[in-house]
Amino acid sequence: MENKNKNILIAPLNWGLGHATRCIPIIKALEFHNFTPIIASDGIALDLLRKEFPHLQSIELPSYNIEYPKNGMFFKMKILANSPKMVDAILSEKRLVKKIIQEYQIDGIISDNRLGVRNKKIPSVFITHQLNVMTGNTTWLTSKMHQYIINKFNECWVPDVDTVPNLTGDLGHLEKPHDNIKYIGPLSRLHKKVLKKKYDLMVILSGPEPQRTMLEEKLTVELQNYEGQIVFVKGKIEAEQKVTDQNHIVFYNYMNSQELETAFNESEIVLCRSGYTTIMDLAQLGKKAFFIPTPGQYEQEYLAKKLKKEGLVPYCKQEKFKSDKLLEVDLYKGLKDLKTTVTWKELFQLFLK
Known part of the structure; x- marks a missing residue:
């Protein structure tokens, strides 16, 4: 047929x-x-x-x-x-x-x-x-x-x-x-590319409100002390893309797939939720990351614990996050493509x- x-x-x-x-x-x-x-x-x-x-x-x-x-x-x-x-x-x-x-x-x-x-x-x-x-x-x-x-x-x-x-x-x-x-x-919409490093840290947020906004507000404050260049994707899908520079942080309200693929490949490490789609993207790209599971979401907490136990990705609870926790990333292997x-x-x- x-x-x-x-x-x-x-x-x-x-x-x-x-x-x-x-x-x-x-x-x-x-x-x-x-x-x-x-x-x-x-x-x-x-x-x-x-x-x-x-x-x-x-x-x-x-x-x-x-x-x-x-x-x-x-x-x-x-x-x-x-x-x-x-x-x-x-x-x-x-x-x-x-x-x-x-x-x-x-x-x-x-x-x-x-x-x-x-x-x-x-x-x-x-x-x-x-x-x-x-x-x-x-x-x-x-x-x-x-x-x-x-x-x-x-x-x-x-x-x-x-x-x-x-x-x-x-x-x-x-x-x-x-x-x-x-x-x-x-499944991932992204592909691994060899690009020159532009950012020391990529922050990518998503998930239902009000937790998305709560984490955005917390990280905006906490990452002021971070030494390095940051690209911060808020995950807010709006009519027009908005880009703002604030010291060492470039904020985007959202990125399309092509822009995200470039930003991921230009970034050293990624700070994000431990949602499964993000995990698949990180594995596809062979990235090192730090997870902050959505509070109370058992699935994300389970995945974060699993990957930490396997020595792949560190995590902490939202209320305990401080920018110096990102130093732990070096002690973990990072995610790998399952080919x-x-x-x-x-x-x-x-x-x-």
């Missing part, structure tokens, strides 16, 4: 920028293999993809209204309090997807953690690095619930390897893997059946 003009709905969750950015190589691969991607999301995730792919059709989906508490200790309580709104949004998007399938003649679905973006009548793929969902003492429950939903999709693509070493550890690996799980290798190649042609066969 010919895949010319087959429309594939690709829908990342709007939870920071990670889900949207790791969909960029998927969208490019779909176009390369003559599919027509149609983007669906909300908020800054949708804004980012519209900037990256202005020539593609895009659709706004209902927001999950995910908010972080100012105090990470209350993260689980806040998520539970928001859960009725999330359930409403998931049911709304499920109804909306039915209409989208008819209106846009959708032939396949790729959902990055959007639980309601699927349909029994057409091939539906779920992308996640969290087969186990870390929530402290309720991990067993949230993991079972997540796996139940994953099994409703035709396939689940995990952006990691099923061998050791790997990037996700217990997050992305089950003792008894389900039949529909495929390990596709880490995998995503077999897009094989994966996309699902949409040709």
